[in-house]
Amino acid sequence: MFKKRSYTPFYNFSKTSFVRGIQCRKILFLDKYKSSLKTPPDAETRARFASGIEFEARYKSTFPGAVNMKERFKYTSPEYVEATSQLLGNEGEVTVFEAAIMFKDVLVLTDVLRKNADGTYDIFEVKHSDKVNTAIEWDLSVQYYVCKNALRNIRTFNLVNRVGEADFAVTDYKAFVEERLPEVEAYLTEFRQVLQGFEPEVPMGPQCEEPYKCDFQDYCKKLR
Ligand code: SF4
Numbered sequence: 001m002f003k004k005r006s007y008t009p010f011y012n013f014s015k016t017s018f019v020r021g022i023q024c025r026k027i028l029f030l031d032k033y034k035s036s037l038k039t040p041p042d043a044e045t046r047a048r049f050a051s052g053i054e055f056e057a058r059y060k061s062t063f064p065g066a067v068n069m070k071e072r073f074k075y076t077s078p079e080y081v082e083a084t085s086q087l088l089g090n091e092g093e094v095t096v097f098e099a100a101i102m103f104k105d106v107l108v109l110t111d112v113l114r115k116n117a118d119g120t121y122d123i124f125e126v127k128h129s130d131k132v133n134t135a136i137e138w139d140l141s142v143q144y145y146v147c148k149n150a151l152r153n154i155r156t157f158n159l160v161n162r163v164g165e166a167d168f169a170v171t172d173y174k175a176f177v178e179e180r181l182p183e184v185e186a187y188l189t190e191f192r193q194v195l196q197g198f199e200p201e202v203p204m205g206p207q208c209e210e211p212y213k214c215d216f217q218d219y220c221k222k223l224r
Pocket of ligand 1: 023024025030202203204205208209214217218
């Protein structure tokens with residue numbers, strides 16, 4: 001019934017697809033090949049996204065003079081990655097919003113990336129949440145994996161999250177994500193096999209709600 005797939009796009013994994021793949025291998029496959037089957041986000045989810053965007057914009061406003069790569073490239077592309085690489089290859093300090101960093105077939109966009117005068121990097125991932133769940137930890141982990149391999153000289157790797165209604169807390173997660181590098185590599189190896197195979201037959205269960213409600217539930221319910 002299910003057709004075997006092959007894949008050769010510009011990249012295979014983003015932070016989002018990696019985190020969703022950990023939640024359920026079937027999400028990974030459906031995101032890649034049947035994304036039109038998703039149920040659109042409800043009003044509550046859309047409001048949460050909007051709050052997150054506003055929070056991130058407020059944090060970014062604390063970096064005047066930064067280069068916003070998203071204003072130059074509306075869509076991710078090899079040219080976007082190349083332009084980021086050229087910018088970071090220039091002499092001197094620079095702060096970049098949405099730098100496109102790629103290693104192997106994994107592409108990440110960093111919220112804020114600061115290249116220092118000594119060639120080291122400070123990276124900041126902004127999350128509106130006031131709690132750090134497993135999805136955020138894996139989001140940080142795969143982003144660090146890509147940045148460390150592509151840029152090498154990471155000085156700090158920071159999570160910026162919410163405290164109270166509006167304040168920012170900045171925590172350096174470098175030691176935490178450094179320990180996770182082998183696990184990230186192992187997951188990616190497994191995920192590549194998932195994408196090259198048949199649609200996984202995964203029964204619905206607790207993973208459909210945690211850490212986030214899966215937007216393929218309507219599709220999976222019809223298969224029962
Ligand atoms: S609804 Fe559940 S089983 Fe189906 S793809 Fe989502 S998490 Fe996986």
